[in-house]
Amino acid sequence: MKITTAMHGGNYNELAKQHGLTKEMILDFSANINPLGVPASLKQTITANLDKLVEYPEPDYLALRARIASFHQLDLANVIPGNGATELIFGIAKVTKAQKVLLLAPTFAEYERAFFDAEIIYAELTKETHFAAAETVLEMIKRETDLEAVCLCNPNNPTGQLISQQEMIQIAELCEERNIYLIIDEAFMDFLEGNETISMINYLGSFPHLAIIRAFTKFFAIPGLRLGYLLTKNDLLAEALLQMREPWSINTFADMAGQVLLDDTDYITQTYNWISAERDFLYQELSKFSELTVYRPSVNYIFFHLETPLDLRKELLLKGIFIRSCANYRGLTENYYRVAVKARCDNTKLIRALEVIFSGN
Structure with a gap:
């Protein structure tokens, strides 16, 4: 079910x-x-800008996208902001229209809800392997025909287990060979110091079917503001996500948060x-x-x-x-x-x- x-x-x-x-x-x-x-820096920024509530948010969020792009050494066109990571998960499900999707089990429930119309295949993780995912995922991609998307949470929620960068590269290479979208939710990656050795952000240019989702929510303790972003170097995917977004889905203070917090x-x-x-x-x-x-x-x-x-x-x-x-x-x-x-x-x-x-x- x-x-x-x-x-x-x-x-x-x-x-x-x-x-x-x-x-x-x-x-x-x-x-x-x-x-x-x-963070105190965000509290001060919000307090100093309360009058901004009478204005609509900037519709294209150019300053926010530019700050995130600079932080990750990407171009502005590679950044799609969202009202939390969940909005972006649902957005990419709508844009890719994937009809057969591989998910981890157990994992964050919103992937399954986002791809509700698709046939869901599960890479079932077990206590015998300490809930490690990489080997099972690779086997499933090789075995299952007609897969159109693989959605992975790394580190996985709730198990906390990691797929290493080397393992994820193998998964990405296989997905690229088969024209399968690889969606990686890195919502908790910021809690890993030196996470560039685990994240796949530096490999976006090598894998056109790769999209990575990040969130400010957990690390900066702002679940009430709702702010996340998706990174991809797939121009068609990025443009489609930007076009289908509802206007002003990110509020003014969330927009400010994304510009302030990365410098704190x-x-x-x-x-x-x-x-x-x-x-x-x-x-x-x-x-x-x-x-x-x-x-x-x-x-x-x-x-x-x-x-x-x-x-x-x-x-x-x-x-x-x-x-x-x-x-x-x-x-x-x-x-x-x-x-x-x-x-x-x-x-x-x-x-x-x-x-x-x-x-x-």
């Missing part, structure tokens, strides 16, 4: 109400947002310092529990399997902590969970709560 409704992390308000809790009483580990919060080197450095310490801390602490099988993380969330019969999300919610159940991901069961990496004090609260739960108290 295809996924037709959106279900994501961060939707904890309703569940909290069911247990007599308010949103403010919940420590949310379900949404993978940078705990440093909205202090915030970027602070983020790398935070994640390098806290990701390792939380992974090591979670791995100490015999009740959990924890998969080594690559970015700002950790995926694990509960080895004992227990509704862990419910037990933690009773202690004021909300985590992401992965039961609604294709190929996963109710014993799989994902937690965001947060600040040390919050991560410690999660560990202490798990100690109490697993001790039976």
Whole structure:
């Protein structure tokens, strides 16, 4: 059965109400947002430009596209901005009109919803291979005839596993040989310091069927603003995406955010310092529990399997902590969970709560 409704992390308000809790009483580990919060540079920019609300946004977003292009050393024509990465996923599905699409399972649900009219083929990932994707994807592309698009999340959500650049080049070469669109969602790639050795952005010129999606949402903690962008050197694809966009889909403050945040080197450095310490801390602490099988993380969330019969999300919610159940991901069961990496004090609260739960108290 295809996924037709959106279900994501961060939707904890309703569940909290069911247990007599308010949103403010919940420590949310379900949404993978940078705990440093909205950068001060953006707050200052918005505050100084509140009067801009009486003006329509710039329709072609030329300054925004030029800043993103400069950051990635691309041309303005290679950048298509969007109202978050999700708008671009749905947009490229409409433009390519792909009728047979390869997706990972498990992975982010919006790809399946975007390609709803297509025949979906799944590269099923397993715990036996630690949810590694590259080998399975290559086998599926070789085996399945008439594939028109391959859509991959790298790092994958919710497993956090990476397809290396070398492996992705092999996938891209095979897709190019067969005229298959390769769409790579790199929404979490910014959390990897030195990610140019993993990202495929520097290979856009080598693969005309390649499109890469990035987002400001997670790294810069602005899910409420909705800003993402797609990169491609396929002129026909880029032009089609620009032509089909609804006017003013990006609001004025999101437009400003994209121009300001890429220059906020202090915030970027602070983020790398935070994640390098806290990701390792939380992974090591979670791995100490015999009740959990924890998969080594690559970015700002950790995926694990509960080895004992227990509704862990419910037990933690009773202690004021909300985590992401992965039961609604294709190929996963109710014993799989994902937690965001947060600040040390919050991560410690999660560990202490798990100690109490697993001790039976």
